[in-house]
Amino acid sequence: MQPPRVLSSADDLLTRAVSQLVTRTGLPVAFGGYESTGTIVVSSVVGNRTQHLTGLGVQAARGLGGKAFVERRPRLTLDYKTSKYITHDYDRAVLGEGISTLFAVPVLVAGVPRGVLYCGSWTSASLGENTAREAMQVASELAVELRVRDEVRRHLAAFPTPSPTGVDASAKERLRAEFAEIRAISAAVDDPALRDRLSALERRLAGLAGDAPVEQTDIRLSPRETDVLACAALGATNAEIGASLSLKEATVKSYLQSAMAKLDASTRHAAVAKARRLGILP
Incomplete structure (x- = not known):
């Protein structure tokens, strides 16, 4: 691909x-x-x-x-x-x-x-x-x-190429880490056209790791909710997420709670799992 x-x-x-x-x-x-x-x-x-x-x-x-x-x-x-x-x-x-x-x-x-x-x-x-x-x-x-182009190309080079049987577990984790980093880069970009191109890239990457058909949904997370959830998917703490995205820890917690509510999930892990089933996260 x-x-x-x-x-x-x-x-x-x-x-x-x-x-x-x-x-x-x-x-x-x-x-x-x-x-x-x-x-x-x-x-x-x-x-x-x-x-x-x-x-x-x-x-x-x-x-x-x-x-x-x-x-x-x-x-x-x-x-x-x-x-x-x-x-x-x-x-x-x-x-x-x-x-x-x-x-x-x-x-x-x-x-x-x-x-x-x-x-x-x-x-x-x-x-x-x-x-x-x-x-x-x-x-x-x-x-x-x-700079953004350089960073995105560098991260793309690290993405695994899916085999006919899908992406293996270790490669999938690398893809998820690179996805979270691209989300952080996109959050720092002011140019609307460039953000739109990065968003298109993120949506494409979110589908690369899927092993099953994506469920249909009307759920829409805000860009910041997705940013925070992508970091949480890597096991980052609220403090670590805040440092990565230049947010206060309390703000991170608020975004996580909002994302969990939209996804009808009682924990961050359940929210991550559902977001992956919906194709929101890889």
């Missing part, structure tokens, strides 16, 4: 981020790329008037973007042609496009630079605080999506 195709590729995420830069900053041109073996390769460009930027390779520490990458902070020039603070290695591409104002923002995934996003204009003009904030927010959102 192949993993569900619910995650956008890194290139798709970059393309979307570059498009959002133009929309959200109001600047006419944006581009960006990921780092590979010390070079940031520009693979997405929006609003360009020439082909000078496409495929541009920027060495780490060189040019405006290279400095932003190694320093792990945004860099700005209001007049690229005359700036004394950049190396001008890439004048042919940047000035060939006619760019004057240029803002470069590193994409930091868990503090590690993975690429650079640029936005700019063809005239020399000051960059407003709101414009800079929007550009940095786009880079931050891209970083979050990349």
Whole structure:
């Protein structure tokens, strides 16, 4: 069984981020790329008037973007042609496009630079605080999506492949542990579209460990109730669940009691067992 195709590729995420830069900053041109073996390769460009930027390779520490990458902070020039603070290695591409104002923002995934996003204009003009904030927010959102994508792929790689006779007990327990971790990752994501994709993945995974047909039900647990029950299924205490999900112990207890009531279960173990029969948990 192949993993569900619910995650956008890194290139798709970059393309979307570059498009959002133009929309959200109001600047006419944006581009960006990921780092590979010390070079940031520009693979997405929006609003360009020439082909000078496409495929541009920027060495780490060189040019405006290279400095932003190694320093792990945004860099700005209001007049690229005359700036004394950049190396001008890439004048042919940047000035060939006619760019004057240029803002470069590193994409930091868990503090590690993975690429650079640029936005700019063809005239020399000051960059407003709101414009800079929007550009940095786009880079931050891209970083979050990349981190989640990395984590989900890592967990998917640990999932057992069901045999014709089903998933064995040890493999099933690993699947359940990975499911609970993905629930925790999803709970930390603010982007609604990404949460929807992760939810689709969770539903698919919840069915992988089932040995019997799933019972039909109208029972609906809230996302937090499912998060807490998934952790409880691994034998975690209320305190351990709270630490994993950044919840108070009393809040964990409340969610557990609510889930048990909905599932008509007198204990957490009975609630977990019924949730598995209903396909809510793997």
